[in-house]
Amino acid sequence: SISSDGKYVVFLTQSGREVLRPFKRQGKKKEEWPSDTLVIYSVEDGENIKIPDVDKFDLPGNWGSWLFYQLKPKAITADSFSLADKEGKKHGYRLVIRELNSGEEDTLFFVKKHLLSEESPFMAYYGIGGPDSTFTKGVAAIDMQKGSESPLDSGFIELHQWAWHDSLPMLCWISREDSLEKVDRAMRLFYSNDLEESKLVVDSTWSGLPNDWAVSPHEKPSFSEDGQSLYFGTAPVPQQRDTNILDEEWPVVEVWHSEDQVLYTQQANRVDREKKRSYLARAFLNENIVVQLGREDLPRIMPANEGNSRYALGIDDREYQKYVTWEAHDYNDLYLVDTKTGDTFV
16 A cells, blocks of 8 residues: 555565465464564655564545554563463453554554544544453544544444544444343444544334334444534344244245245345345434435435435346346335435325
C-alpha cells in the first residue's frame, strides 16, 4: 500500500519456501511459523525500515501519514514483555500506531478490532478489557489530529457491526448487551456525532419494530451523506431451540415441491444467506424517529441521493423467481417508498 501523501510504500515480506518447508512437514500450526516482517520504504531517500513479527497493517485512505500495524501474539517487545503471553483471540492483540514522518509510535493493548475513517483523521477500536480492568473495554474513538481519545460504549460484550461516516466525525455500531444472554433480540444500535458521547438509536424495547423483530447483527449500518440519517437492518428473531430436546430426538427434514418459486438446489445453496437476511430501516437522527422500510413482502430497498432523499426504491421479485429457471434473468415489481412514513406506492 502507498501512504496517502505518496511518501511511503508499506508491505509485508515472508520467509521463503526453504525456511517454511520444515514447519509444514512437521505439521506445525501457522501460529508457530516464522512471522512476517513489515517493510516501510521511503520514496524520498530509499530507506527501508523493517519491523518483525507483524500480522497485518492498515493505512488511512485519504488522510495523514499514519500507519497502524498489529503484532503477532506473544511477540516480545520492550514495552510489552509482561503482557505478551496473555495475547490471543480471547483478549486481543497489540495495535501499534506509527507516525511515518517522525517515526514516533504508540501502542494500544488487547485490541480486538480497529476501524479507520475513509476521509477524516479518526480511528476507532474495540477491546474486551484485557486480562484485568486497567485496559479499555468496549468501543473508543481517537481523533488523530488532536491526539484525544474518548470511550464511547463499555456496556456490552460483543461488537457485531460498525461504520464511520465517510467524512464527518460520526461513528455507529451494533453491540450486544453485557448483561443479556446470547440472543439476537439483545442487539442495540448506537451512534456518536461528536466522538465524545454515544446515543442509543434503537434496541429491543423500540415499539416501532414489527412484532418479534430486532436489530440484525448481519447488516452493516451506514450514514446518509448529509449525516442526518442512519440506515440499518432488522429481522425476525429466530426461534430458539428447546434445550430439553436431545440431538437425536431433533427431526432433520427437507421439504420441497415442484411448484416452488425457487429450485430446491437454489434453496439449499441459499440457506445461510436466508438465515442472515435483514430488512432496511431508517433512523432520522435529529428527530429521534425510526421507520421500518423493508419487510418480507418488499425485501429490497434502495435509498436515493446517497441516502439523503425522503424517497427510496422498493424492489420485489417474489412473483418472478421461477422465471429465472428458463429465462436466466430477473423481473421485478418496483415501488416508491416514503421513508418518513414507510408507505409504498406502485
